[in-house]
Amino acid sequence: MTLPQDPIALLSTPADSAVETVHEQDTDWWVGASIYQIYPRSFQDSNGDGLGDLPGITQRLPYIASLGADAVWISPFYKSPMRDFGYDISDHCEVDPRFGTLADFDQLIAEAHRLGLRVLIDLVLSHTASDHRWFVESRSSRTNPKADWYVWADAQPDGSPPNNWLSLFGGSAWQWDTRRAQYYFHNFLTSQPDLNFHHPEVQQAVLDIVEFWLKRGVDGFRLDVVNFYFHDKQLRSNPTQPPGRMAAAVPRVNPYALQRHLYDKTQPENLEFLQRLRALLDHYPGTTSIGEIGDDEQYQTLAQYTRNNRLHMAYTFNLMDTQCSPRFIHSVLEEFLRETQGAWACWAFNNHDVTRVMTRWNLLGGGSALAPVLLALLGSLRGSMCLYQGEELGLTESVIPYELIQDPYGKEMWPEFPGRDGCRTPMPWHASEPHGGFSVASPWLPIPPEHLAIAANVQQETPRSVLQRYRTFINWRKQQAVLRKGEMELLPAHEQVVAFIRSNGIEQLLCAFNLSGQPARYALPFQAAVMPLEGHEFTGALEGQELVLPPHDAFFGRLQPVAAAPHPDPVYPAVEPLPLDMPATLT
Missing domain, CATH: 3.20.20.80 (Glycosidases)
Incomplete structure (x- = not known):
């Protein structure tokens, strides 16, 4: 159609x-x-x-x-x-x-x-896929031209797999093949044999x-x-x-x-x-x-x-x-x-x-x-x-x-992990059309009613x-070169706000984001003039040297050059983040 x-x-x-x-x-x-x-x-x-x-x-x-x-x-x-x-x-x-x-x-x-x-x-x-012509040939014998195109290994003396490697989808990463009387390696499904890149x-x-x-x-x-x-x-x-x-x-x-x-x-x-x-x-x-x-x-x-x-x-x-x-x-x-x-x-x-x-x-x-x-x-x-x-x-x-679960990962790990189908449901294009305008037929996964309420045509x-x-x-x-290609320097951590500076040698841009449901105040760890930018619909503001951010809002502001002797390039204030009491690594 x-x-x-x-x-x-x-x-x-x-x-x-x-x-x-x-x-x-x-x-x-x-x-x-x-x-x-x-x-x-x-x-x-x-x-x-x-x-x-x-x-x-x-x-x-x-x-x-x-x-x-x-x-x-x-x-x-x-x-x-x-x-x-x-x-x-x-x-x-x-x-x-x-x-x-x-x-x-x-x-x-x-x-x-x-x-x-x-x-x-x-x-x-x-x-x-195990249906691929390369694998069909590889598994046919130990001497065919593609015999070593996949990862094959003999069983251990007791018949168990060559080692303890596991599949991401559950169980051993080794599958026994009766044609070659060997195991083959698969990081994912048994029907997804791994190629031998060596x-x-x-x-x-x-x-x-x-x-x-x-x-x-x-x-x-x-x-x-x-x-x-x-x-x-x-x-x-x-x-x-x-x-x-x-x-x-x-x-x-x-x-x-x-x-x-x-x-x-x-x-x-x-x-x-x-x-x-x-x-x-x-x-x-x-x-x-x-x-x-x-x-x-x-x-x-x-x-x-x-x-x-x-x-x-x-x-x-x-x-x-x-x-x-x-x-x-x-x-x-x-x-x-x-x-x-x-x-x-x-x-x-x-x-x-x-x-x-x-x-x-x-x-x-x-x-x-x-x-x-x-x-x-x-x-x-x-x-x-x-x-x-x-x-x-x-x-x-x-x-x-x-x-209705389709995902093999979800079928294997259900109910504690229901798989990936929940993020793969069809796009809701039109709230009032059958199946959200995605298809005139019943789709491979259902579209939930709450998605239809925020379909693309409604928004x-x-x-x-x-x-x-x-x-x-x-x-x-797209118009902010410093956001696309600039460097980044983190500002001090905060319970509600993530903040940093982007810079490219021409300009410095202060970016701050209140991710909480409560108003936030963020004290800037430096002294500088900041000019708020427009055109982005966020309403965060600067009061003195403190950012005032409504719930779930942001602020973008350009740091202004410091008055100095004539210089071919603008001079910006040094930004020194405060010491952080953060762990050195994640676990």
Whole structure:
């Protein structure tokens, strides 16, 4: 079917000529970019089968452009048996028929570029589906040409697996295969065998996949579990976590959290491979890469992976934690700045794997008032930012009854961890249309009634709605060079407020965010003239040397140059943060 044209789909966009000029000239567009993540199954259905697809995405691109986003990141749409909803790929160079065709993808790229949007696609390279032709051949014998393309190992003398490695989805990471009478390694589902990146032919095959999509015009890649590519050749068992510590970014009910993952991922050989990957990307100017890092030492790994011509940027899960106090957020930023040595991050509060922040951080209160101040904080951090579909509507986590759960992770860990379906429900476009305007058919996951009440068409017509305030802030941020590319210096921690200064050698910008439901006063730890900025809809004010912030509000102000003898560059007051009584590391 063809989607009806509506106010959401017909939002104004830049002139074609201006877009082409910017697209050709700005090869560093990704620095400080706003990237909008699309989960294809749940964005827009164009053919009435209850699943989102590529033509549906294309039809909604004007909406994303109107938000002020610089790029879209599209989660997997490749040919797949869908046991893990596209993160189990059976052909990396084909579009799954559920989502459309390669021609549909080409049309999506063309329309995105016409609107001034770059396109990043999700590449899953650490593993394949067990249906992949490579694995079918590899498991057929111990002597075939692809016998060593996956991680195979003999059983121990008692028949048990080669070591103690665990799957992130529960149980052993080793699966017995009767064809070869050996175990194969899988970090995720048993139907997602891990590739053996120690094999040079595997590395080249993966780089060929990358180049296939570069030649089709993509502007970059989000690299799924980028630190999982290599394993320890000696297959050494992982040690246990120290007392009181658990692995990062893992539900506490998952035994995976009890190991220190020293040998099943984040191996030194990966650094050389990432340099090979970057060399390929550099042949296509203006392309970029974002690595997903899930590791016990997330900051150090991010620093290693984003320097020396490796990844352009990476993200960790530190701000996707259930902890949400201003002091906790301050400690995350403090440790990040200290440990990453100037690395470029891509920050996010939401994605397709975590509980939506409006539910996860509901202890901050505020309801819909919380969403804009969280966006302002996210968009003011040193780095780029990712926004997950529906975040701009203030969507909360959906509660999915057990009988409707689709996620294999949730089925395995239920009821203590219900899985990831709650953040993957379809986009509510129109409150009064069947299934929220997502599809004319019953969707693969239900849309909760509370999402329909805040559908995009409702918020489009509501002044100062979450959607309107997102649009205002993101477009305002695009004009603030210091927010996109400047350095960051934290100001003292506070019970209600997160505050810091962004600077780029030309200007200094004071940024402060009251994340609480009560008015806050924040004493500035320096003496300086501050000029409030306008155009962002936040109402925080300066009284003398103290910020006065309403509940769930923010302040932006430019520090004024100090009067001094003539100098070619402005001179700004030195900003010396007060000593902090904060822990040196997070646990």
